[in-house]
Amino acid sequence: MPEGTLCNKKPVETAEGITTLLADQSGKTYYEEMKSLEVDSDLLWKTIQNTCKTRIRTWLEICAHCGMCADSCFLYLANDRDPKQVPAFKIQSTLGEIIKRKGKVDNKFMLHAMEVAWAQCTCCNRCGTYCPHGIDTGIMFGYLRGLLYQQGFVPWEMKIGAGMHRVYNAQMDITSEDYIDTFEWMVEEYEDDYPGLTVPVDVEDADIMYTVNAREAKHYPEDLAEAAILYHIAGEKWTVPSKGWELTSLAMFAGDWAACKMQVDSVYDAMERLRPKRMIGTECGHAHRATVVEGPYWAGRKSGRPPVESIHYIEWLAEALRTGKLKIDPAKRIKEPVTLQDSCNYVRNHGLRETAREIISYIVEPGYFIDMAPNKEHNFCCGGGGGFNGIGYFRKQRNIGLKVKRDQILATGAKLVISPCHNCWDAIRDLEEVYEIGIKWSFLKPLIIKMLIIPEHLRPEEE
Amino acid sequence: MYSLLTGPVFYLSLGVCIIGMIVRFYQYFNGLSWQLDRVAYKEYPAMGFKGAVRSIYKWLIPYGTYGWRAQPVMAAAFFGFHVGAVLLPLFLIGHNVFLKEKLGFSLFFNLSTPVADYLSWIALISLFFLILRRLVLPEVRILTDRKDWGILLISMAPFITGMLARYQVGDYSFWLTAHILTGEIVLLAIPFTKLSHVFLFFASRAQLGMDFGIKRGGLKGSKMAW
Ligand code: HEM
Ligand code: SF4
Ligand code: SF4
Ligand code: SF4
Numbered sequence: 001m002p003e004g005t006l007c008n009k010k011p012v013e014t015a016e017g018i019t020t021l022l023a024d025q026s027g028k029t030y031y032e033e034m035k036s037l038e039v040d041s042d043l044l045w046k047t048i049q050n051t052c053k054t055r056i057r058t059w060l061e062i063c064a065h066c067g068m069c070a071d072s073c074f075l076y077l078a079n080d081r082d083p084k085q086v087p088a089f090k091i092q093s094t095l096g097e098i099i100k101r102k103g104k105v106d107n108k109f110m111l112h113a114m115e116v117a118w119a120q121c122t123c124c125n126r127c128g129t130y131c132p133h134g135i136d137t138g139i140m141f142g143y144l145r146g147l148l149y150q151q152g153f154v155p156w157e158m159k160i161g162a163g164m165h166r167v168y169n170a171q172m173d174i175t176s177e178d179y180i181d182t183f184e185w186m187v188e189e190y191e192d193d194y195p196g197l198t199v200p201v202d203v204e205d206a207d208i209m210y211t212v213n214a215r216e217a218k219h220y221p222e223d224l225a226e227a228a229i230l231y232h233i234a235g236e237k238w239t240v241p242s243k244g245w246e247l248t249s250l251a252m253f254a255g256d257w258a259a260c261k262m263q264v265d266s267v268y269d270a271m272e273r274l275r276p277k278r279m280i281g282t283e284c285g286h287a288h289r290a291t292v293v294e295g296p297y298w299a300g301r302k303s304g305r306p307p308v309e310s311i312h313y314i315e316w317l318a319e320a321l322r323t324g325k326l327k328i329d330p331a332k333r334i335k336e337p338v339t340l341q342d343s344c345n346y347v348r349n350h351g352l353r354e355t356a357r358e359i360i361s362y363i364v365e366p367g368y369f370i371d372m373a374p375n376k377e378h379n380f381c382c383g384g385g386g387g388f389n390g391i392g393y394f395r396k397q398r399n400i401g402l403k404v405k406r407d408q409i410l411a412t413g414a415k416l417v418i419s420p421c422h423n424c425w426d427a428i429r430d431l432e433e434v435y436e437i438g439i440k441w442s443f444l445k446p447l448i449i450k451m452l453i454i455p456e457h458l459r460p461e462e463e
Numbered sequence: 464m465y466s467l468l469t470g471p472v473f474y475l476s477l478g479v480c481i482i483g484m485i486v487r488f489y490q491y492f493n494g495l496s497w498q499l500d501r502v503a504y505k506e507y508p509a510m511g512f513k514g515a516v517r518s519i520y521k522w523l524i525p526y527g528t529y530g531w532r533a534q535p536v537m538a539a540a541f542f543g544f545h546v547g548a549v550l551l552p553l554f555l556i557g558h559n560v561f562l563k564e565k566l567g568f569s570l571f572f573n574l575s576t577p578v579a580d581y582l583s584w585i586a587l588i589s590l591f592f593l594i595l596r597r598l599v600l601p602e603v604r605i606l607t608d609r610k611d612w613g614i615l616l617i618s619m620a621p622f623i624t625g626m627l628a629r630y631q632v633g634d635y636s637f638w639l640t641a642h643i644l645t646g647e648i649v650l651l652a653i654p655f656t657k658l659s660h661v662f663l664f665f666a667s668r669a670q671l672g673m674d675f676g677i678k679r680g681g682l683k684g685s686k687m688a689w
Contacts, residue, residue, distance in 0.1 A: 053495070054493075055494070055495060055500050058667055061657065061663075062657055062659060062663050062667060063657075064657070065608070066537070067600060067606055070602035071534075083601045083605035086605060086606065088606055089605050092606070128671065129687070132522055132530060132664075133664055134518060134522075134667045134670065136671060296503075297501035297503075298501075302497065302503060304497075304501075304503030304507075304682070305682070348679070350679060350680055350683060351680020351683040352680075354685075374529075376688070377680075
């Protein structure tokens with residue numbers, strides 16, 4: 001059966017494999033090879049029989065074909081109400097068809113299914129909350145991605161991303177040494193401003209074990225320094241693990257469930273090794289979803305919880321502000337129109353709808369915060385979730401998808417968008433690049449640092 | 464014909480419907496898997512139960528959810544049809560008399576004739592809107608297949624034949640027989656078609672309710688604002 005050298009059914013499991021794939025500029029050869037990748041129908045059907053149980057089958061069966069989910073999907077709205085973007089249609093014409101045909105689908109069908117699964121759905125799960133039958137199409141797309149991944153029909157970046165997790169336990173080629181070096185180097189950079197600033201590595205029994213997004217180590221190292229500064233000023237006993245420090249999971253976007261398990265196991269091992277009281281993850285949405293919400297299930301934890309209590313960065317920030325561990329100088333609060341991007345991954349899908357708003361009550365001058373409409377668990381996806389941001393092959397579709405968020409932001413009149421999620425942050429940055437609506441965007445860490453009252457004993461000696 | 468339909472065929476279709484749905488309910492919950500669905504159902508039964516109940520009852524209240532409020536006309540048509548589709552077969556006085564005769568018991572109360580008439584007309588008008596919607600709106604048309612029309616036809620038939628009998632248009636006994644036959648077709652269709660939603664609606668909503676009640680916010684003490 002024809003399998004490409006780059007595009008095939010085998011996961012990438014070595015550093016060389018990753019280098020080879022990366023050398024193929026934007027996956028040109030990879031996608032070329034995909035056009036003749038054969039479908040293993042027997043495997044497909046067997047997998048479905050083993051893993052597609054009554055929840056999904058009932059959803060597909062009882063769908064009333066009523067179309068009530070149409071308006072709930074930002075991609076339907078962004079594409080001028082193209083009926084082909086109705087959630088129920090998207091899933092019935094892909095996963096529904098595969099099941100109906102008992103897995104006997106051809107290459108062309110799978111290529112199309114790949115586009116629908118990664119470029120017509122970000123797994124934001126909004127439609128699931130608008131369907132009278134409680135049919136969550138986003139979940140079904142997550143499932144479909146797993147089937148497509150197994151057959152090798154997965155966007156190039158996703159294949160690489162999943163491979164990274166398999167090889168490095170991180171979404172990028174960053175080794176433990178690289179990571180700790182970067183963190184230490186960044187902390188040194190800021191030592192003069194914050195005397196005593198350190199990064200405690202592998203400290204056992206700390207109060208907090210901090211985990212990050214590998215992008216921070218690679219592209220935004222200031223973020224690491226900012227995290228250290230905030231823990232330092234708050235007087236926290238914290239640590240970073242040298243292994244198991246990555247919170248994210250491109251494997252989840254890719255549908256590579258085995259890699260998902262490897263990834264979260266590495267973090268859970270760190271928890272078990274270091275026995276922190278709590279794990280706190282950085283300002284990332286999908287990463288929180290992967291490691292805290294879905295991860296326990298991949299790892300086979302019946303309790304549905306990670307080994308130690310794990311919270312999102314905004315939960316810690318809200319708590320630190322509430323308890324006075326961090327104090328804001330009221331004179332420095334934000335005094336321009338500002339709005340908030342609710343991340344689907346921890347707001348709709350983990351109930352944290354008030355947390356960021358509590359933080360905002362401390363850091364924004366009253367009267368300057370304008371909520372988007374709709375908001376909280378009904379907020380629209382930023383437009384780039386579920387891996388969409390990262391897939392060059394579907395860039396055009398992604399840019400169209402940004403329109404809904406653009407209009408939501410414009411309607412608030414805000415000049416600044418607070419975005420405590422890496423993916424949303426990226427999408428909003430790209431949105432400004434593509435549509436130039438004149439906004440700034442920011443994580444919380446840099447905003448808070450600018451307005452902190454630093455306790456006397458932590459200030460640098462005056463010269 | 465009449466005695467056949469009110470005799471063996473009646474018992475058969477009622478039996479198939481009830482047993483069929485018991486089996487399907489059992490299969491549904493038996494097929495839920497904490498690891499595949501990624502919801503720790505068994506670990507948090509109380510939270511799961513509360514989440515399930517909320518997810519069902521919110522959606523049974525007209526305009527009780529964001530979803531219903533986002534589609535006011537659809538919501539009206541849905542409730543207009545479904546109130547009739549659920550209450551009329553169960554509580555119509557004629558049905559209760561029939562039940563008493565056949566099974567020896569009748570259900571809690573009877574709808575008075577004017578109420579029953581209202582409900583029937585509202586249901587028929589609502590059905591008309593549901594059909595219109597299906598013909599006109601592109602986002603519904605793209606989803607519609609032949610089976611959907613079949614289901615609508617099957618669901619509509621007992622109403623229409625019942626009304627024709629009620630108002631004695633033409634041959635009463637013919638319409639009555641047709642009404643019983645089409646009603647029995649609905650009963651037989653329930654376990655095997657999309658009409659299974661009559662029961663599986665509760666299963667599916669309960670499942671998503673457990674998901675939100677446990678995993679997606681429940682453990683954080685946050686209740687989904689449906
Ligand atoms: C407790 C009972 C029931 C519940 C909770 C329920 C729920 C629902 C829901 C949520 C929908 C999707 C929304 C819509 O398309 O209107 C629906 C559709 C539908 N239901 Fe029911 N249903 C029930 C009983 C029945 C019964 C008894 C019948 C028929 C005899 C019926 C016939 C239909 C039909 C034909 C549709 C599709 C309407 C269309 O084509 O747009 N339902 N039901
Ligand atoms: S709202 Fe639900 S039942 Fe209606 S078409 Fe969409 S998925 Fe199907
Ligand atoms: S999960 Fe989100 S993106 Fe996907 S179909 Fe539903 S609403 Fe659209
Ligand atoms: S990137 Fe943000 S808004 Fe978009 S799907 Fe992810 S969490 Fe949701």
